[in-house]
């Protein structure tokens with residue numbers, strides 16, 4: 457069994473077991489009022505219900521790789537999701553549908569499906585965290601998103617106090633978003649993915665990945681090659697968790713790529729005229745998605761740019777803010793995020809939005 461949720465052993469490890477910094481990849485976050493570990497869907501529901509009976513606020517935390525928790529912590533019940541496993545719930549000649557427990561470590565699932573010759577998650581190799589958190593922000597990387605393979609989600613509905621099945625069409629999947637993000641209503645218990653029986657990846661959509669694989673965009677490659685290449689590219693950017701590499705003590709990308717209306721995009725091009733063409737991708741409708749990393753870098757915040765207390769932009773990736781000293785405060789990290797957001801706005805008139813969920817802190 458993977459120990460991906462093991463507490464950090466490098467950097468300054470807080471001694472108080474309820475200190476949430478122990479459970480986040482940023483190694484930041486003050487104390488929990490109460491900490492509960494749930495190892496099955498039933499236990500997750502029970503722990504949440506128990507907290508509600510006590511009229512305690514609830515924070516569901518899994519891999520802690522997409523949260524920024526304030527220095528004052530969370531003065532309620534934190535439920536650590538540690539359920540494991542997956543099983544086939546439907547299959548036909550071409551596809552397999554697996555139901556995955558929320559706490560299953562995501563990359564273990566990806567590796568297991570690829571090994572069985574099931575295609576659909578290969579480009580999401582190496583993303584940290586749990587399977588149950590992937591629908592929350594519609595996890596995506598290298599041209600793939602979980603919205604393409606999720607068929608439904610089993611969740612505890614805290615409003616109606618019942619376990620429900622939510623078909624993918626009702627999950628509101630969008631770029632780094634869904635009905636689940638910023639909502640306390642749903643606790644994801646398990647997720648269903650439909651995967652293709654194929655030794656080959658889906659068509660490679662991401663130019664950088666195609667280049668690294670030595671193929672054209674649109675080609676398919678053996679699953680193992682896709683995984684190995686994605687992991688190599690990610691590691692080069694500090695995007696695979698490594699306890700010994702402070703460049704990975706982050707939440708991955710701190711800001712989403714801004715999605716601009718056409719007029720705002722033209723304004724950006726004018727303001728950036730001296731810097732060349734901002735990298736961009738056409739979005740759905742008349743919108744344009746712009747590279748946040750480019751905006752940050754060109755606004756003067758390059759790799760390694762420091763904040764206070766040893767927080768800094770990753771030395772490998774402009775979009776990752778790191779607690780590289782391992783001893784910083786959340787206040788220092790969000791101050792750096794604020795400096796970058798304001799600097800980009802002053803230079804380009806574009807507002808960056810954080811990708812992680814901020815808990816008891818703000819930028």
Ligand SMILES: Cc1cc2nc3c(=O)[nH]c(=O)nc-3n(C[C@H](O)[C@H](O)[C@H](O)COP(=O)(O)OP(=O)(O)OC[C@H]3O[C@@H](n4cnc5c(N)ncnc54)[C@H](O)[C@@H]3O)c2cc1C
Nearest residue numbers: 518519520521522585586588589595596597644707708813
């Ligand atoms: C180095 C690094 C690289 C990354 N690369 C990527 C990437 O390429 N693409 C990408 O999309 N993301 C990336 N991320 C972000 C992160 O890994 C994903 O968002 C991941 O899905 C978060 O999973 P988690 O279990 O750690 O969630 P947590 O951080 O524990 O929780 C995140 C949010 O989801 C909620 N949540 C978690 N589990 C549940 C549940 N069962 N039910 C209800 N709510 C829940 C939490 O309350 C919180 O609001 C990266 C992060 C790091 C540190």
